Amino acid sequence: MLNKLQRDAAGRIKLGLDLQGGQSFLVEMDTTKLADGTDAESAIAQAVEVLRRRVDKFGVAEPVIQPAGGNRISIQMPGLSEADKESARQQISRAAFLEFRMVHPQSAQLLAEGITREPGYEILYEQEANPDGTTRNIPLFVKRKPEGGLTGKYMKRAMAVFDPVTGQPEIQFELDGEGAVIMSKLSRENIGQRMAIVLDGVIYSAPSINSEIGAQGRITGKFDVKEAKQLEQVLENPLEAPLTIIEERGVDPSLGxxxxxxxxxxxxxxxxxxxxxxxxxxxxxxxxxxxxxxxxxxxxxxxxxxxxxxxxxxxxxxxxxxxxxxxxxxxxxxxxxxxxxxxxxxxxxxxxxxxxxxxxxxxxxxxxxxxxxxxxxxxxxxxxxxxxxxxxxxxxxxxxxxxxxxxxxxxxxxxxxxxxxxxxxxxxxxxxxxxxxxxxxxxxxxxxxxxxxxGFGFKRGFDGGLFGVDFKGGDSITYAFSEKVGVEKVRESVKALGFGDPAIQYQRNIGSNTEVLVVTTAYEKGAEVTAKLEKDFPGAKLVVKGQDRVGPTVGxxxxxxxxxxxxxxxxxxxxxxxxxxxxxxxxxxxxxxxxxxxxxxxxxxxxxxxxxxxxxxxxxxxxxxxxxxxxxxxxxxxxxxxxxxxxxxxxxxxxxxxxxxxxxxxxxxxxxxxxxxxxxxxxxxxxxxxxxxxxxxxxxxxxxxxxxxxxxxxxxxxxxxxxxxxxxxxxxxxxxxxx
Known part of the structure; x- marks a missing residue:
């Protein structure tokens, strides 16, 4: 048993952000793509929890994810290899917006006649495999909006499996109770018609409806095992609007x-x-x-x-x-x-x-x-x-x-x-x-x-002094510097102001490899913190590069x-x-x-x-x-x-x-x-x-x-x-x- 543990564990002791540091992604949500009536703030809050489940499915990675002001979210993940970074980028930015849309009954005829516009429909493309292993895109007229509002929000579970006939990876999924009712009604009323399974604007399959369908279905397409597992993850945790990674940084241990x-x-x-x-x-x-x-x-x-x-x-x-x-x-x-x-x-x-x-x-x-x-x-x-x-x-x-x-x-x-x-x-x-x-x-x-x-604790809670920035968020100030100061020294300096225990972290911009100091303290205390740090560490020559209001890491x-x-x-x-x-x-x-x-x-x-x-x-x-x-x-x-x-x-x-x-x-x-x-x-x-x-x-x-x-x-x-x-x-x- 010890030999097996040694083989499995060799070089694999993973340290968290607080002990080792890791990778930071700053992402921005395209709120223009939100459904009508959806509040941007609630969509950001939902995205924070979705991202947490995506990158930490089994609860062992312990990322730090928090709103970063406006439509932005900060995601920090412990030490990643280059392969893991690419996988993380895909997990983070993929919306996984799943829709079930009906195909126009005369789609092939309309396209053959050169018609490119049809009221209530749009042209999307289905990926189809060629005999030589390549793929081709087949255009189809599909409804602009999913019939009955049937989307991935009704997804109960998704699982990557192998097709027993072809041996190719596919995604089996199950809808929740409400989604199953909608699917049953939709399929019953459209027997003989084609229904497109659309994921992030791409048709993965468009099968004909031969009988009434219940809660279960499958998505087939030209994807490998790795992509199938990623799809499984994102389908179970869909976003309400797309996210774009706008900045990447390497981060030092938060404990210092x-x-x-x-x-x-x-x-x-x-x-x-x-x-x-x-x-x-x-x-x-x-x-x-x-x-x-x-x-x-x-x-x-x-x-x-x-x-x-x-x-x-x-x-x-x-x-x-x-x-x-x-x-x-x-x-x-x-x-x-x-x-x-x-x-x-x-x-x-x-x-x-x-x-x-x-x-x-x-x-x-x-x-x-x-x-x-x-x-x-x-x-x-x-x-x-x-x-x-x-x-x-x-x-x-x-x-x-x-x-x-x-x-x-x-x-x-x-x-x-x-x-x-x-x-x-x-x-x-x-x-x-x-x-x-x-x-x-x-x-x-x-x-x-x-x-x-x-009683004293409740009083401190009402006065705003009980909860740290982990629980209530605060102002995050980014500094450029010419001389690096120890994390503990910075923490003690800021703590002396009486605003509570700040979060201190050094981060490195991936492209330029320049290093910055990020200090998160209580709301609206940025100016006082900057003045204190400039006074205590004149040799550091701190320059404020930006200040944002960030949400709690313990949401x-x-x-x-x-x-x-x-x-x-x-x-x-x-x-x-x-x-x-x-x-x-x-x-x-x-x-x-x-x-x-x-x-x-x-x-x-x-x-x-x-x-x-x-x-x-x-x-x-x-x-x-x-x-x-x-x-x-x-x-x-x-x-x-x-x-x-x-x-x-x-x-x-x-x-x-x-x-x-x-x-x-x-x-x-x-x-x-x-x-x-x-x-x-x-x-x-x-x-x-x-x-x-x-x-x-x-x-x-x-x-x-x-x-x-x-x-x-x-x-x-x-x-x-x-x-x-x-x-x-x-x-x-x-x-x-x-x-």
């Missing part, structure tokens, strides 16, 4: 070289710190965990390369969460082995029992995260979908390395008698803290702080998709936890997640930060971390209840909280350690992401105890619950993790 370099160093420092801690604390077991963690990262990146995922900052957020979950799984297993060994079992028996008892917890924690990530893939767009793809791959890989790889390593060592004991350090043991005794004041204090923070469609995805993810978690545990546990878990999101948002707002695409990724990461921590505690509570631990329900819960305290502190501490490195050594968006996630780590750890657990206790009014169906830790066979 300094920020990327510092982020890489920070990630390296954080990973080393976590690895050292695991070795120091768990000794030999820590070495086993680190080997599995290294394999986890290698396989994760290999799979991402194999499926063509583009690595961006939101994707890195998914990797951070994946690594945290992998470490957590190992900690759970090692702590369970410690308990079983202390209970008098042999080392072999303790290892076997440790894996068996940890399996249920790890399974539930990963499945709840997987539910969220899959929903993000299917409903999210842009950075939200990219995060979901990375996290889904990461969850699968981390479960494999934690449950299978480490188990195989221990089995190997035990089978050859290479280890007779498994010593580990222990900083926390035998605690009997009454966590739930202070749950009420802690609960009240939390929601009071949330009320203050969220309404992405925002809506992100919100819907998060709500459905919470619902999915509610259903799963209710099935595996009990409804009160599900309510506690979901309320704890909401608490963590709102608390983080409040602290984020009070800190004066702005919402941006990387911050959205941070909030998504918090959901995964929060539910993972809560599930671990819930699983121990369930186990103790089934074992018949004596005492009140509050006593049982407090015991479970104390039993998992060591794991909670170690897992949260290791993730906090690695994220702190990003905050301390990272810059720009990396630092903001790290700050947000750090708050989420703290509040997620806190809420598992004082929000989720407390709600379960209060729900049952202190009485022991009758747990529903679920798989107990003891009932999971050891074969579940054996190979």
């Amino acid at each position: 070289k300094d920020s990327i370099d510092s982020g890489v160093k920070a990630a390296l420092y954080g990973t080393i710190a976590v690895a050292l801690f695991m070795i120091v604390y768990y000794l030999l077991a820590g070495v086993v965990a680190n080997v599995a963690l290294l394999l986890n990262i290698v396989v994760l990146l290999g799979v991402m390369c194999s499926v063509g995922t583009t690595l961006t900052l939101p994707g890195i957020a998914g990797i951070v969460l994946t690594i945290g979950m992998a470490v957590d799984a190992n900690v759970l297993i090692f702590e369970r082995i410690r308990e079983e060994f202390a209970a008098g079992k042999s080392l072999r028996g303790a290892v076997s029992a440790g894996y068996d008892k940890a399996f249920g917890t790890i399974f539930d924690a990963n499945i709840t995260t997987l539910i969220s990530s899959i929903i993000l893939i299917f409903l999210g767009t842009g950075p939200v979908k990219g995060f979901g793809v990375t996290l889904t791959i990461g969850v699968a890989v981390s479960m494999f390395t934690a449950l299978v790889v480490t188990r195989l390593m221990f089995d190997f060592l035990l089978a050859r008698n290479l280890i007779r004991s498994l010593p580990m350090l222990r900083f926390i043991k035998g605690t009997k803290l009454d966590f739930l005794g202070v749950a009420e004041p802690a609960f009240a204090a939390s929601w009071l702080l949330i009320l203050v923070g969220v 309404g469609e992405i925002q809506k998709a992100a919100l819907v995805s998060m709500l459905l993810a919470l619902f999915g978690i509610l259903v799963y936890v209710a099935f595996r545990y009990e409804f009160s546990f599900a309510v506690g878990a979901v309320v704890a997640i909401l608490h963590d999101l709102l608390m983080t948002f409040g602290v984020f707002s009070l800190a004066g930060l702005e919402l941006s695409a990387p911050i959205v990724a941070a909030f998504l990461t918090i959901i995964g971390f929060s539910i993972n921590d809560t599930i671990v505690i819930f699983d121990r509570i369930r186990e103790d209840l089934k074992l018949g631990v004596r005492g009140s329900f509050k006593d049982v819960m407090n015991k479970a909280l104390n039993q998992t305290l060591s794991r909670t502190i170690i897992t949260s501490g290791t993730v906090f350690l690695s994220t702190s490195a990003l905050y301390l050594f990272g810059g720009g968006a990396v630092k903001d992401f790290a700050f947000t996630f750090l708050v989420g780590i703290l509040t997620g750890t806190y809420s598992s105890i004082f929000i989720a657990s407390a709600l379960v206790l209060w729900w049952h009014k202190g009485q022991r619950p009758s747990l529903g169906a679920g798989v107990s830790a003891e009932s999971v066979p050891s074969a579940a993790v054996r190979v």
Whole structure:
């Protein structure tokens, strides 16, 4: 498997615009071709979403697409080869305006008589293949407008396939319900007549109607496999008017070289710190965990390369969460082995029992995260979908390395008698803290702080200071310069004006190869930004070459998709936890997640930060971390209840909280350690992401105890619950993790 991943991944690690840069296309819509009554502004908004679906069908490329003032749209795509650039140009500029028009009954006769004009008709050309492989254009009189308004807007799906008879590529399509009704009526009334399938003004075929036609049809023509796939893409995402590419530029990474370099160093420092801690604390077991963690990262990146995922900052957020979950799984297993060994079992028996008892917890924690990530893939767009793809791959890989790889390593060592004991350090043991005794004041204090923070956030939102240029757009100023200034220096200079976090990027004109600096800041602040930059960097000799009002890069469609995805993810978690545990546990878990999101948002707002695409990724990461921590505690509570631990329900819960305290502190501490490195050594968006996630780590750890657990206790009014169906830790066979 590793060899295959290596072959597939060789030279194919794709970095996003924020990390590597890429290609920028400025396109202009010909609004004179819009249908009567179509608003130009809504057509531009529709074109932005159509282009996003065209160039990022599977949600792994993560382009940046935004309105660029007037009838223009800016499209930025991560590093493209020359072949990819040509394909991108075709995907972008092709209108894919599909029409079904009736052919004049006497078309051939009229043309033979030399008639070139006919009321209500126009001459278009059908491409027909010659025996020698060339094509010829056959003129036909066709209706000027599609009968019944039957166009590509009714397209439900299109698929490139091979004709089973000729072996040539063709497009099979299916119309939606309304389109099928129109097609059925049109074909029924015109049996024996020819209907032309017209795409972008060219007749691809003009078959005779022999019987009533429903929703399905096909387009045949002289095109190769590559063009057929492109047609499939554009037909499913047609534009309302043609687009023309008026400018191309190469673009530098949006994060800036300094920020990327510092982020890489920070990630390296954080990973080393976590690895050292695991070795120091768990000794030999820590070495086993680190080997599995290294394999986890290698396989994760290999799979991402194999499926063509583009690595961006939101994707890195998914990797951070994946690594945290992998470490957590190992900690759970090692702590369970410690308990079983202390209970008098042999080392072999303790290892076997440790894996068996940890399996249920790890399974539930990963499945709840997987539910969220899959929903993000299917409903999210842009950075939200990219995060979901990375996290889904990461969850699968981390479960494999934690449950299978480490188990195989221990089995190997035990089978050859290479280890007779498994010593580990222990900083926390035998605690009997009454966590739930202070749950009420802690609960009240939390929601009071949330009320203050969220209220301040709403105030900032009304004042226009909460959302960054990613969400609301702004003024984009283009500068020529004689001396290049670092991206982070420019960002800090503009940020000092108090207009929020700007977007800074260097771009290169393809033709002249001249480089320009593009600064996007708040609306109507261009003059002040220019004055500040000229003052701070006189040696750069900045000259304003142009200024445009641009729309948001995280448009309404992405925002809506992100919100819907998060709500459905919470619902999915509610259903799963209710099935595996009990409804009160599900309510506690979901309320704890909401608490963590709102608390983080409040602290984020009070800190004066702005919402941006990387911050959205941070909030998504918090959901995964929060539910993972809560599930671990819930699983121990369930186990103790089934074992018949004596005492009140509050006593049982407090015991479970104390039993998992060591794991909670170690897992949260290791993730906090690695994220702190990003905050301390990272810059720009990396630092903001790290700050947000750090708050989420703290509040997620806190809420598992004082929000989720407390709600379960209060729900049952202190009485022991009758747990529903679920798989107990003891009932999971050891074969579940054996190979």
